[in-house]
Amino acid sequence: xxxxxxxxxxxxxxxxxxxxxxxxxxxxxxxxxxxxxxxxxxxxxxxxxxxxxxxxxxxxxxxxxxxxxxxxxxxxxxxxxxxxxxxxxxxxxxxxxxxxxxxxxxxxxxxxxxxxxxxxxxxxxxxxxxxxxxxxxxxxxxxxxxxxxxxxxxxxxxxxxxxxxxxxxxxxxxxxxxxxxxxxxxxxxxxxxxxxxxxxxxxxxxxxxxxxxxxxxxxxxxxxxxxxxxxxxxxxxxxxxxxxxxxxxxxxxxxxxxxx
Amino acid sequence: xxxxxxxxxxxxxxxxxxxxxxxxxxxxxxxxxxxxxxxxxxxxxxxxxxxxxxxxxxxxxxxxxxxxxxxxxxxxxxxxxxxxxxxxxxxxxxxxxxxxxxxxxxxxxxxxxxxxxxxxxxxxxxxxxxxxxxxxxxxxxxxxxxxxxxxxxxxxxxxxxxxxxxxxxxxxxxxxxxxxxxxxxxxxxxxxxxxxxxxxxxxxxxxxxxxxxxxxxxxxxxxxxxxxxxxxxxxxxxxxxxxxxxxxxxxxxxxxxxxxxxxxxxxxxxxxxxxxxxxxx
Numbered sequence: 001x002x003x004x005x006x007x008x009x010x011x012x013x014x015x016x017x018x019x020x021x022x023x024x025x026x027x028x029x030x031x032x033x034x035x036x037x038x039x040x041x042x043x044x045x046x047x048x049x050x051x052x053x054x055x056x057x058x059x060x061x062x063x064x065x066x067x068x069x070x071x072x073x074x075x076x077x078x079x080x081x082x083x084x085x086x087x088x089x090x091x092x093x094x095x096x097x098x099x100x101x102x103x104x105x106x107x108x109x110x111x112x113x114x115x116x117x118x119x120x121x122x123x124x125x126x127x128x129x130x131x132x133x134x135x136x137x138x139x140x141x142x143x144x145x146x147x148x149x150x151x152x153x154x155x156x157x158x159x160x161x162x163x164x165x166x167x168x169x170x171x172x173x174x175x176x177x178x179x180x181x182x183x184x185x186x187x188x189x190x191x192x193x194x195x196x197x198x199x200x201x202x203x204x205x206x207x208x209x210x211x212x213x214x215x216x217x218x219x220x221x222x223x224x225x226x227x228x229x230x231x232x233x234x235x236x237x238x239x240x241x242x243x244x245x246x247x248x249x250x251x252x253x254x255x256x257x258x259x260x
Numbered sequence: 261x262x263x264x265x266x267x268x269x270x271x272x273x274x275x276x277x278x279x280x281x282x283x284x285x286x287x288x289x290x291x292x293x294x295x296x297x298x299x300x301x302x303x304x305x306x307x308x309x310x311x312x313x314x315x316x317x318x319x320x321x322x323x324x325x326x327x328x329x330x331x332x333x334x335x336x337x338x339x340x341x342x343x344x345x346x347x348x349x350x351x352x353x354x355x356x357x358x359x360x361x362x363x364x365x366x367x368x369x370x371x372x373x374x375x376x377x378x379x380x381x382x383x384x385x386x387x388x389x390x391x392x393x394x395x396x397x398x399x400x401x402x403x404x405x406x407x408x409x410x411x412x413x414x415x416x417x418x419x420x421x422x423x424x425x426x427x428x429x430x431x432x433x434x435x436x437x438x439x440x441x442x443x444x445x446x447x448x449x450x451x452x453x454x455x456x457x458x459x460x461x462x463x464x465x466x467x468x469x470x471x472x473x474x475x476x477x478x479x480x481x482x483x484x485x486x487x488x489x490x491x492x493x494x495x496x497x498x499x500x501x502x503x504x505x506x507x508x509x510x511x512x513x514x515x516x517x518x519x520x521x522x523x524x525x526x527x528x529x530x531x532x533x534x535x536x537x538x539x540x541x
Contacts, residue, residue, distance in 0.1 A: 082400070082404070083403075083404040083406075086404060086406060090408075105391070105412070108391075108412055108413075108416050109416060109419055109420070111415070111419055112412050112415050112416045112419065115412065115415055116408055116409065116412050117408070119408040119409075119411040119412060119415065120406065120407075120408025120409070121408070124411070124484055124485050125484060125485045125486055126415065126418055126484040126485075126486050126487050127486050129415065130419075147419070148419045148420065
């Protein structure tokens, strides 16, 4: 899809969300530019997952606006009706959940999981859908011979890669990643990160990734947002934030990374 | 007779169901919620169909009830008896004679006419149920025509069995708008549902839903370009009447592997047999 590099892909302005008395997101503003990977880090309960769900249209904000670049123009997502938003979600966006079982259909085969978005976009040729599914299995390093197997026969890492394939099959412009390496062991994490990095640079994806793992953030993201108690406390280039953290909490976060 | 209100249900209930029916006819394929009543028979025995039939019945109607195409099975016999007792109407086993036909699985082989109504007993009205259990979500999918999931099921059929193995409750698209489950009818009957001169009403008692197809509604069976919709075919023809091209039941005749194929539509089969008998003189 043609994109206007002169305006942001996503623009978040003064976003608020509270759950009762708990302020989950307070006055959040930032921009995401085409081709960028933005990392959101912070401790548990800092509001980073809520922020991701707000932007992805899975939650409704109390206040504030979210704009998204479509056909070289910024459209306001918060004004969009539900069918239009759902269409956006299944064509131009992807959402990779922390737990593969939240993002996959566990009772249909890997091929059907990848094909679902295509069929939702009116693909009606079985052979073509299958070909595309095989292509994407290969792209995420799953043996295409397992196309008819159920996701529950896959390992945790494979399930996560399948979830990524299922999201990327429609060539989305924007992918939301919620702790994509969450439940995986370190060697599998490394492999998945490698794969993600390759996909992001080859496809020119823009992404917003929530993680509490600074190593993951460093490897994948170009810019970093640090959140604490629902507010952005630091915002900058990844290397800059990690090498020279300004806010006290960021300093604590960076210094608390275990060194081996 | 006087112990019951006409056709068992009270007049307010019938009025409520008729309202749901009118809405269903106005929006072909859309599932209209209705306040389903307890009926003097268990769920799964056709409580939805019985309520629809009770609401549209007039004293002059002639009722036929079939279960798996047969007029003489328990379900069919008891529902016929129920309406004979509570509405004192005439019943029949002849498809041509009936003004209302209540059915569990089959569309009669005899073509239906404009002055007839076909009432289906539906167990699960929601075609998306087995892939998406959340009713809140499936309702949105219907509202937004978000039907990709239906093809996921057909895709899964082909990938596991090499062909679309769904043989009954085969999903259809109504007038290019709503995806509908034609109840547990075999897919053999899907072409008969399309462009049918008779009014078709669907009642699901336990699920409290009514939907409808007005006469001559366009109903297409979902499929893939490279795996088009097909109906079942049999090598054999009916052992009793000799007709081929009807929906056949396999019947075991002994414990030595003996089996025959016979028409599932008993009325149609009987008619063919008597025609053959007359020809033979």
